[in-house]
Amino acid sequence: MKTRATVHRDFTIAGIDDRLYSAFIEHMGRAIYSGIYEPGHPTANAQGFRKDVLDLVRGLSIPAIRYPGGNFVSAYKWEDGIGPQKDRPVRLDLAWRSRESNQVGINEFAGWAKDAGIEMMLALNLGTRGIEDARNFVEYCNHPSGTYWSDLRRSHGVEQPYGVNMWCLGNEMDGPWQIGHKDAVEYGRLANETAKAVKAFGAGIETIVCGSSNDQMPTYPEWERQVLEECYENVEYISLHKYFGNNSHNSLNFFAKIEETGRYIQSIAGVIDYVKAKKRAKNDVYICFDEWNVWYHNREQDSRNWREWDWPEAPPLLEEDYNLEDALFVGGLLNEFIRRSDRVKIACIAQLVNVIAPIRAERGGKAWATSIYYPYQFASLYGRGTALNVAVDGPRYDAEAAQDVNYLDIAAVLAPDGASLTVFAVNRSPDEAMELDLALGGFGNARLIEHQVIGGDGTGPRVANTAQEPDRIRPRKGTGMGVADGGLRGELPAFSYHLLRLA
Ligand code: AHR
Numbered sequence: 001m002k003t004r005a006t007v008h009r010d011f012t013i014a015g016i017d018d019r020l021y022s023a024f025i026e027h028m029g030r031a032i033y034s035g036i037y038e039p040g041h042p043t044a045n046a047q048g049f050r051k052d053v054l055d056l057v058r059g060l061s062i063p064a065i066r067y068p069g070g071n072f073v074s075a076y077k078w079e080d081g082i083g084p085q086k087d088r089p090v091r092l093d094l095a096w097r098s099r100e101s102n103q104v105g106i107n108e109f110a111g112w113a114k115d116a117g118i119e120m121m122l123a124l125n126l127g128t129r130g131i132e133d134a135r136n137f138v139e140y141c142n143h144p145s146g147t148y149w150s151d152l153r154r155s156h157g158v159e160q161p162y163g164v165n166m167w168c169l170g171n172e173m174d175g176p177w178q179i180g181h182k183d184a185v186e187y188g189r190l191a192n193e194t195a196k197a198v199k200a201f202g203a204g205i206e207t208i209v210c211g212s213s214n215d216q217m218p219t220y221p222e223w224e225r226q227v228l229e230e231c232y233e234n235v236e237y238i239s240l241h242k243y244f245g246n247n248s249h250n251s252l253n254f255f256a257k258i259e260e261t262g263r264y265i266q267s268i269a270g271v272i273d274y275v276k277a278k279k280r281a282k283n284d285v286y287i288c289f290d291e292w293n294v295w296y297h298n299r300e301q302d303s304r305n306w307r308e309w310d311w312p313e314a315p316p317l318l319e320e321d322y323n324l325e326d327a328l329f330v331g332g333l334l335n336e337f338i339r340r341s342d343r344v345k346i347a348c349i350a351q352l353v354n355v356i357a358p359i360r361a362e363r364g365g366k367a368w369a370t371s372i373y374y375p376y377q378f379a380s381l382y383g384r385g386t387a388l389n390v391a392v393d394g395p396r397y398d399a400e401a402a403q404d405v406n407y408l409d410i411a412a413v414l415a416p417d418g419a420s421l422t423v424f425a426v427n428r429s430p431d432e433a434m435e436l437d438l439a440l441g442g443f444g445n446a447r448l449i450e451h452q453v454i455g456g457d458g459t460g461p462r463v464a465n466t467a468q469e470p471d472r473i474r475p476r477k478g479t480g481m482g483v484a485d486g487g488l489r490g491e492l493p494a495f496s497y498h499l500l501r502l503a
Contacts, residue, residue: 003394009442026070029317071095074127081105126170127180188230237288245296259402331375335411368470451478456496
């Protein structure tokens, strides 16, 4: 199979917002408790956070993290998580029918995020609560001193305000499962008024309004239109969520869901443009894809479990063993975000530890990287700068999720200093190698300085990194690609992901 492609230094899509490589972590399952936080773990620091997990998190160079939910946030009282830990109430988490000890609250999490070098993006409860509680939370976090909430924070040992700039106006408010679910106009009005209150705290504050929970919702994309008509001028982003499954074990159809996601992004961009025009608005609204990942391996069993269990504390939930196919999918989806970086400015892998996550951690035991850790890491480390257009001319296939899909999934990024080019490429074919001829325009005598490959060595698509075998899927040094006569040429083996860096 042969594919010709062309990239040119001047043929740009957009500047990539670093926050395209953000993450999400929720109080659910073992994400927080026995995930990032486990006092008594051999690697725990004085605050109870695990160093083994923190090291893996640091390796991802994550710019921002959405917290504390998710469905959890829609019935959460943030005040339960402040003050002396011994005095905090234990509550029932209505979203996941679990027990919440509140031993981690905003101040503990902020300390962890600072250690990890990650900016916080906080979600407000617009399910059971509203404007009053939202403004109190922002005041607690962001006001310097001299008021009830800011002085309360100081009395909790946090002298300096956090200066949180990104505030999510609720979570998945279109979903009937959401505690405090609302219709679009009702939610849009509440989001607008809450955004106004939140923005009173400072010029740098950005708000993210809830779009649809996914593109299969019956109210999609009317939801976006109605919500934006209520709040367009007071929000910077609209959120998109989408999770992906492959129950039929059809790799090509699975990968075609990346094209389907491109259409989802394009449709929401159209709705944004429509509302902007209708309102004669001056401001732009961008997309914040703040929940995305593969989620299907244990989904049905998990769903039964949490509906039936008796309010356990930090139970295993959504702990997926990701495989090679999932790694190729995640690499491809990140490529789609790069290709749509003109409209998608923030994206958060959901989630970060244990719960549908690139990082897993045993209670009291070891931590390891799942297969999806690596493409996410490569994108975060080398996918910053300017996205370049890549014109592709090669074999295509039809699938149920999308038609006319390229076997080659490719994205190219020019580094911020213009000195290097990174190409992320996936040969989606399960059984055929691909001869790639990528013509390079404007890159002079650039040479291939790094080539890492995942898969492509006959490893089966469903071989996974597990607790017993945490290293089955790892990147290795690539071969078979090189620069000659102004082109990057060579062979991409069947079912393989590639990081190719040129300078
Ligand atoms: O990430 C798991 C859940 O998926 C989140 O709580 C919710 O927002 C989404 O439905």
